[in-house]
Amino acid sequence: MPHEVRGVVARASGDPVTVETVTVPDPGPGEVLVRVQACGVCHTDLHYRDGNIGDDFPYLLGHEAAGVVESVGAGVSGVAVDDFVVLNWRAVCGVCRACRRGRPWYCFATHNASQAMTLADGTPLAPALGIGAFAERTVVAAGQATPVDARARPAAAGLLGCGVMAGFGAAINTGAIERDDTVAVFGCGGVGDAAIAGAALVGARTIIAVDRDPTKLEWAREFGATDTVDASSEDPVDRVRELTGGHGADVCIEAVGHPDVLRQAFYARDLAGTVVQVGVPAPDMALPEIPMIDFFGRGGALKPSWYGDCLPSRDFPVLIDLYLQGRFDLDRFVSETIELDEVEEAFLRMERGEVLRSVVTI
Numbered sequence: 001m002p003h004e005v006r007g008v009v010a011r012a013s014g015d016p017v018t019v020e021t022v023t024v025p026d027p028g029p030g031e032v033l034v035r036v037q038a039c040g041v042c043h044t045d046l047h048y049r050d051g052n053i054g055d056d057f058p059y060l061l062g063h064e065a066a067g068v069v070e071s072v073g074a075g076v077s078g079v080a081v082d083d084f085v086v087l088n089w090r091a092v093c094g095v096c097r098a099c100r101r102g103r104p105w106y107c108f109a110t111h112n113a114s115q116a117m118t119l120a121d122g123t124p125l126a127p128a129l130g131i132g133a134f135a136e137r138t139v140v141a142a143g144q145a146t147p148v149d150a151r152a153r154p155a156a157a158g159l160l161g162c163g164v165m166a167g168f169g170a171a172i173n174t175g176a177i178e179r180d181d182t183v184a185v186f187g188c189g190g191v192g193d194a195a196i197a198g199a200a201l202v203g204a205r206t207i208i209a210v211d212r213d214p215t216k217l218e219w220a221r222e223f224g225a226t227d228t229v230d231a232s233s234e235d236p237v238d239r240v241r242e243l244t245g246g247h248g249a250d251v252c253i254e255a256v257g258h259p260d261v262l263r264q265a266f267y268a269r270d271l272a273g274t275v276v277q278v279g280v281p282a283p284d285m286a287l288p289e290i291p292m293i294d295f296f297g298r299g300g301a302l303k304p305s306w307y308g309d310c311l312p313s314r315d316f317p318v319l320i321d322l323y324l325q326g327r328f329d330l331d332r333f334v335s336e337t338i339e340l341d342e343v344e345e346a347f348l349r350m351e352r353g354e355v356l357r358s359v360v361t362i
């Protein structure tokens, strides 16, 4: 029997989001129904609302979520009723050319639920990142629900579902940061701070936080930054070089999504160093003009990072264990908990830079 629940819907580009009655079907083959307990407000939800991601309105927003599996469809294994799960937006297929080559984190055919959730009048909803979790219940592909230790606080655990995993993975998986490395992170929102926390956890020697907002720099220190650079008053490239013996950092992480910042990350890097691009650019942005001789002459690597090159089934349980052991402070990302009908105000607070994450709890 379908379920009538409340969900946060974006009906038209730029319009404020509204709480609507959403019909959620019982899970079909390979799907699970999840009772959502918490869902973080991510920049990507705002991009959906503003029509920057597509024109498939109406959207059911929300994708950084944790909850409990309420029922499972035919043929589901690996996740069961009553499991505490974190949702992910890259459920790997196992059979595409990336998966077959043993690189499932690049999977080119990730799974979502095939059934649609709808408005009361039957209009199908496009769920944000194939999830749609600003809702009391949501239906997803079984592989999108990753079981983790149920002792984790849902508001914190759900954040692994997007920004925190993307930042942490950008540092550890894509950037392969390790003990003794020098690191600079450009942009210290939830994503950048997770990269800082990841770098600290694996023993990076120097971790330089770069942002234009002094409050963000203070928070970055709490996640493990050893030095901070205020990009509104200092030249980030010069400062990162100064702080790394004149050489530049081994790994520079761009967590803003802007060509000017990518250029800074490129030049703030030591010879043969790595630039990781985890910030998402707007569709009209172009790569910064960099002389090709600099690209060649400086060596190393420029690496975009999708979802932190994570493998949810491998990485979520580990990060939850580190959290429960007190070694990875997921709670610190939760600036406030809010109700379903407060998402629109949370977008404004996010735009003003007042929060790392507002988290809807249900």
Ligand SMILES: NC(=O)c1ccc[n+]([C@@H]2O[C@H](COP(=O)([O-])OP(=O)(O)OC[C@H]3O[C@@H](n4cnc5c(N)ncnc54)[C@H](O)[C@@H]3O)[C@@H](O)[C@H]2O)c1
Binding pocket: 042, 043, 044, 162, 163, 166, 186, 187, 188, 189, 190, 191, 192, 210, 211, 212, 213, 216, 231, 255, 256, 257, 258, 261, 277, 278, 279, 280, 281, 305, 306, 307, 308, 353, 356
């Ligand atoms: N690659 C992925 O899979 C993935 C996943 C989730 C989010 N993201 C992207 O990561 C980026 C960061 O996300 P977030 O949630 O941390 O966003 P956020 O808005 O919370 O943080 C961005 C930070 O960058 C700072 N900033 C802006 N311009 C700057 C500049 N010129 N120099 C230095 N700092 C600057 C802001 O002050 C802010 O602290 C976004 O582009 C988001 O879309 C990527």
Ligand SMILES: [Zn+2]
Binding pocket: 092, 093, 094, 095, 096, 097, 098, 099, 100, 104, 106, 107, 108, 109, 110
């Ligand atoms: Zn695949």
Ligand SMILES: [Zn+2]
Binding pocket: 042, 043, 044, 045, 063, 064, 162, 163
């Ligand atoms: Zn997100």
